[in-house]
Amino acid sequence: MTRYIGLLLLAVGFIVQAKAQKEIKGDKKWRFCNVKQDVQRKGRVFFYWGYNRSTYSKSDFHISGEGYDLTYRDIKAKDKPTPFSTTDYVQPSNISKPQYNYRIGYYINDRWSISFGMDHMKYFMIEDQHLKVEGHVSPEASSTYAGTYDHETEVNWRMLWVHHSDGLNYTSVEAEYNLPLWIASSKKFYLDVMGNIGAGIVVPKTYVMTLNKEEDNKFHIAGGGPSAKLGARFTFWRNFYFEAAAKAGYVWMPNILVNSEGTAEANQHFGWIQGYGALGISIPLIK
Template sequence: MKKYYLFVFLLVFSKKLSAQQNITTSVNRPKIGRSIFSNELKRNFSRKGDFFVMWGYNHSWYAKSDINFKGPGYDFTLRDVVANDRQTKLSWKYLEPSSLSIPQFNFHFGYFIKDNYSISLGWDHMKYVMDIPQKVKIDGHIDATVSEPGIPTGRYAGVYNGEMLEVGPDMLRFEHTDGLNYASAELERYDDIWVAYSQRTSLTMETGIGAGLVVPRTDAHLFDVGKNNYWNIAGYGVSAKLGFKFYILKGLYLQNSTKVGYIDLTKIHTTGRNDIDGASQKIKYIQNYTVLGFQF
């Protein structure tokens, strides 16, 4: 009979102990973000309060855009201009500390305000090069001499209303090659796709939106007059992105993302006579980038 009472006591005591453990575990368990994916294994830690920094390289594609050039004696718009980026050939420049900013790069650092939300500041260094020569439609007027002091325009002088014009190097060279710099603040959301049993390796989807200033250094020559201008705040940009982060270790990750963006530039430097000559354009782009990051 005593053995029976002892057995009942041990059974009740073990259930109380188990319940206390479950309560303690429930209280101490981090509140991790919900994932839109029904992954069976979830993280047992929270990323809230973590910082991160990342560096990598990008490749960009640009939609056709209109570019307006305006100054004394001219006001014309080139329609549906074709442009491309300018990738630096794969070399040791990608690893030399003194040359890290030469290729098209992305640098961002940020902070997790929640387990699955972060804010970040970053610098996307893209390059934009107008194809020369190319045939485009042109609207507006070009006088025999433009700007002050006067620059002769030769065969390009005239009044235009949608005619096709072959733009040659004697008329224009136009590129943002040092570069088309997008300084932005971004808000990101994360959804775990897969988490390893070790909790050290995982695959996460990132989505985000951003906005910021565009600071190009424009190398422009209009009718053989111009310069590689200094950086200036020429406009603004907005963007949205989708990417995937593979955590190699709990803090080290490799990320590939695609960003779509819109840029409105109203104060582009051209001939170097910035008080009288200038250009404006709106650019739509797609950017893909791969970065290596560390979270701490």
């Protein structure tokens, strides 16, 4: 089955490529990087779905509760992509398991759009790191980890392990500018570069293991931050497109859930970069 789906996707790709090449060869007036030319996008709505890989800067993680107050300096984290399979990436009931992106938007004119969407990135603290730790733990909080800290130490996963594993869930509003690089005379095929800026909130489902106590918390607004994107989009048959982009942002998370009782709190902030690819559709809202 996987082989047949792959062959079908390959065939569709060849058809699109052949149509585009035909447009170019038969188009004496095709335009490359002519910024005075535009395609009619005003009044269109668009939607895309895609998948991402992400990387994160080091960050300080501060956590405090009954009998302890600790800051872990420069913790490292990584994403956790789902291995590719048609079951997880194509089957509708499973497409939200991998690290996905979706967005819906509206063109206010031929070059500018506004949109709303979510980047479902997964953030996993790397286990068993050698870190500088500052703070204290009372014997009542943990007999194993009791003491005063102001030095580097081996932090095993039972002392601290954090992951926003059901998604960092950066939910944002973006303003985007599209610059045409190439437009076929039929305007059914065209290539844009696009850039945007955005701002949003993060709604993670955070798992916290601290001092041998663990809890998988509920979804919760933990903070937010800005983002920016630069990428390219190829539109075919006017209403469909593929885009690939690099996106970067920074999040402040002053309100991370540690437990359901509310007896502890945590905070961190870090930068992130992701790359993604997505398939989309664009249709006129009013004809």
